[in-house]
Amino acid sequence: MLNLDKCEGLWLGKWRNRPDTPVQIKWTSGSIRLLGGVFGNIDMPLTNWKEGKRKFVETLQGWGARSLSFTGKVTVANSLATAKLWYLASVFTPPDSVMKEINTALFAFFWDKKREMISRNTIYLPPEKGGWGLIDIAKKAKCLYSRPFSDIMSQEDLPWVQLARYWLGIFIRRFDPSTWSNNMPHSPNAPPHYKALQSLVSELVEASPSKKWDPGCTTRSLYDSLLKKDAHIPSVCLNKRSVPWPLTFQSVQHPLLENRLKDTAWLVAHHALKTNALLCSNWGYIRSGTCPRQNCKGHETVEHAMWYCSEVLLTWTWVEGFLRRWVMSDFRINKQMVIYGILPPSWKKCKIDAITYTLAVARKRIWSSRCEALFDKTFSTHVEMVPYIKECLRSRIKLDFVRLNETTFMSLWCSVQWARVDGGKLRLRF
Numbered sequence: 001m002l003n004l005d006k007c008e009g010l011w012l013g014k015w016r017n018r019p020d021t022p023v024q025i026k027w028t029s030g031s032i033r034l035l036g037g038v039f040g041n042i043d044m045p046l047t048n049w050k051e052g053k054r055k056f057v058e059t060l061q062g063w064g065a066r067s068l069s070f071t072g073k074v075t076v077a078n079s080l081a082t083a084k085l086w087y088l089a090s091v092f093t094p095p096d097s098v099m100k101e102i103n104t105a106l107f108a109f110f111w112d113k114k115r116e117m118i119s120r121n122t123i124y125l126p127p128e129k130g131g132w133g134l135i136d137i138a139k140k141a142k143c144l145y146s147r148p149f150s151d152i153m154s155q156e157d158l159p160w161v162q163l164a165r166y167w168l169g170i171f172i173r174r175f176d177p178s179t180w181s182n183n184m185p186h187s188p189n190a191p192p193h194y195k196a197l198q199s200l201v202s203e204l205v206e207a208s209p210s211k212k213w214d215p216g217c218t219t220r221s222l223y224d225s226l227l228k229k230d231a232h233i234p235s236v237c238l239n240k241r242s243v244p245w246p247l248t249f250q251s252v253q254h255p256l257l258e259n260r261l262k263d264t265a266w267l268v269a270h271h272a273l274k275t276n277a278l279l280c281s282n283w284g285y286i287r288s289g290t291c292p293r294q295n296c297k298g299h300e301t302v303e304h305a306m307w308y309c310s311e312v313l314l315t316w317t318w319v320e321g322f323l324r325r326w327v328m329s330d331f332r333i334n335k336q337m338v339i340y341g342i343l344p345p346s347w348k349k350c351k352i353d354a355i356t357y358t359l360a361v362a363r364k365r366i367w368s369s370r371c372e373a374l375f376d377k378t379f380s381t382h383v384e385m386v387p388y389i390k391e392c393l394r395s396r397i398k399l400d401f402v403r404l405n406e407t408t409f410m411s412l413w414c415s416v417q418w419a420r421v422d423g424g425k426l427r428l429r430f
């Protein structure tokens with residue numbers, strides 16, 4: 001039994017302007033809401049994507065007030081915010097104007113409404129290639145919209161596939177001639193939905209390695225080929241060719257590092273810290289590129305801020321001595337380690353772990369102290385930075401003692417002699 005009170009009729013096509021009401025239900029020539037979307041005599045992609053964008057932006061704004069790390073932001077964007085868009089993407093292609101607004105909101109969220117420091121196409125790359133794996137929404141939307149094409153090619157028993165083959169018969173014949181039959185009618189002109197599908201499938205085929213439609217392809221594999229096609233090698237990799245980038249990106253994303261440490265390591269490796277030299281010479285925001293630390297007149301590039309500045313060098317000298325005493329007696333620190341986190345892969349894993357973590361903590365403290373010097377006019381000397389670095393290491397070891405099982409804890413921290421466990425109690429050596 002139909003509940004006529006809940007039924008709604010929509011006049012379409014040539015009947016769009018009919019004023020009569022043949023059955024006792026509500027009739028409209030405008031639009032109706034169906035399964036979460038709006039359908040009718042309107043610009044459906046624009047109307048639906050505008051609503052999707054509103055929900056997407058609301059989700060980002062809800063999280064924007066919290067101070068999230070890049071990892072946190074990527075999780076919110078990839079898992080929560082974009083979830084409001086995927087059901088639309090499989091039905092309507094996003095209008096360019098809405099996609100532009102979506103990306104503007106997404107990157108404003110990623111960079112805390114501040115200037116974007118690194119190319120968007122780099123941030124879409126996976127972490128091992130220098131990005132964060134942020135989803136490229138336009139590309140993912142294309143893949144979702146094209147998903148039914150696999151069924152059209154292979155599932156001829158499905159009733160709707162016959163209709164799709166009527167519209168697309170001539171187009172799909174080039175991928176698989178066996179889908180063509182002279183006994184079946186085919187239209188020479190496809191309606192807008194199928195026209196959009198044709199052009200997207202052509203684009204996806206062009207991006208695929210074999211330049212053919214792969215019958216076993218998934219949304220993921222299509223997305224990966226599209227991403228590869230437009231992959232943007234990070235500009236820092238092009239400018240500094242001699243740096244071993246796979247090792248650098250491994251070190252930036254070292255599993256031992258907390259999210260905030262990864263953020264600083266990533267920005268430093270990409271030379272994307274907002275140093276005075278960058279603000280002055282590249283963008284003309286400020287007049288002088290001089291280092292903000294007390295009694296330093298150096299030109300503040302990333303290398304100066306993280307390595308050459310005198311107070312910073314003294315801090316690294318302490319770090320070197322500390323690591324020599326507790327981790328590796330012949331350890332020598334250098335600029336490559338500090339900027340890119342590069343350590344010889346032949347070193348023992350436990351030593352690489354401990355050194356990578358110490359360098360990351362010191363790197364973050366050095367950059368924080370530089371920002372305090374600039375914004376708060378408080379100037380930390382290396383003598384003040386050292387206890388903070390030590391305290392960060394101690395806190396991490398204490399936390400791991402509680403949260404890890406004894407074997408994992410011992411292999412992580414006791415093999416480098418920073419800690420020992422005595423009768424179930426933790427004893428720190430420094």
Ligand SMILES: [Zn+2]
Pocket residue numbers: 291292293296297298304308309310
């Ligand atoms: Zn300086």
